[in-house]
Amino acid sequence: MNTSGASASIHSGLGPLADLAEALVPSGGGRALLGVCGVPGAGKSTLAEALVAELARRHGPGFVAHVPMDGYHLADVQLERLGLRDRKGAPETFDALGYAALLRRLREDVERDVYAPDFERTLEQPIAGAMVVPGGSRLVVTEGNYLLLDDPGWREARAALDAVWFVDGDDEVRRSRLVARHVAFGKTPEAAAAWVSAVDEPNAAMVRAGRGAADRVVLVADDGWRLPD
Structure with a gap:
C-alpha cells in the first residue's frame, strides 16, 4: 500500500465502504455528514479522499465534498x-467550537455554497475560505483525529455527524509515515522523531x-482497506 497518506487510487475494499457511505x-433529500477518525498518521485523509473520488465517479462531483x-x-x-506552540496538533490547539458550528451549518444550509478553511501544509497555517461545499451536495466527508473525543466542543462536533468511522492499522507503519511527513515539511529526521514521540504519540x-465509540472500524490493509471479520 502507498503509505504517503495522499493517494486516492487504492481501490481494494473501497467499493463496499463507498456503498456504506x-x-x-x-x-x-438533504445532506449526510460522515466523519473519518483515527490516530495521527492512520490514513484518514487517504480514505476520505478515496471515498470522495469514488462517490464523485458514481454520481458526479456535485454529489460529495471533503472538509478536513x-x-x-x-x-x-x-x-x-x-x-501552546510546542503542542501544535493537540486537541486544545484547534477551534473545536468553530468546527462544530461549521458542521451544523453544513447540515442545515444545504442549498447554498458554504466556504470552509483549509490547512496549508507548506506554511503549516490555516487558510480561511479555501474550500467550498457546493449547494445541493448530498454528502460531506470530514476527517480528523478528535471526532470521538469526549470533551466539550468535540462532543458538539460529533453530534452534528451521522456516523463516525475509525481508521486503524499497523502502528509501526503509522509512526514511520508520521516521521516522513514531518521531514517532508522541514524538520530534521531527529527533530521529526522527537516530535512524534513527544506530541503525536500522546x-x-x-x-x-x-x-x-465509533460506528464502524475500518482496517488499513496492505492493498487498501477492509472491515473487521
Missing part, C-alpha cells in the same frame, strides 16, 4: 499567545481511547 444519504478538520488549527500567532493514545 452512500447509504447514509437521506432518500428524501485541519482547517480549524489555531494559527501560530494564537498558539504563541496561549503558550495524542494517539488519547484518540485511540475513543475507538469503541
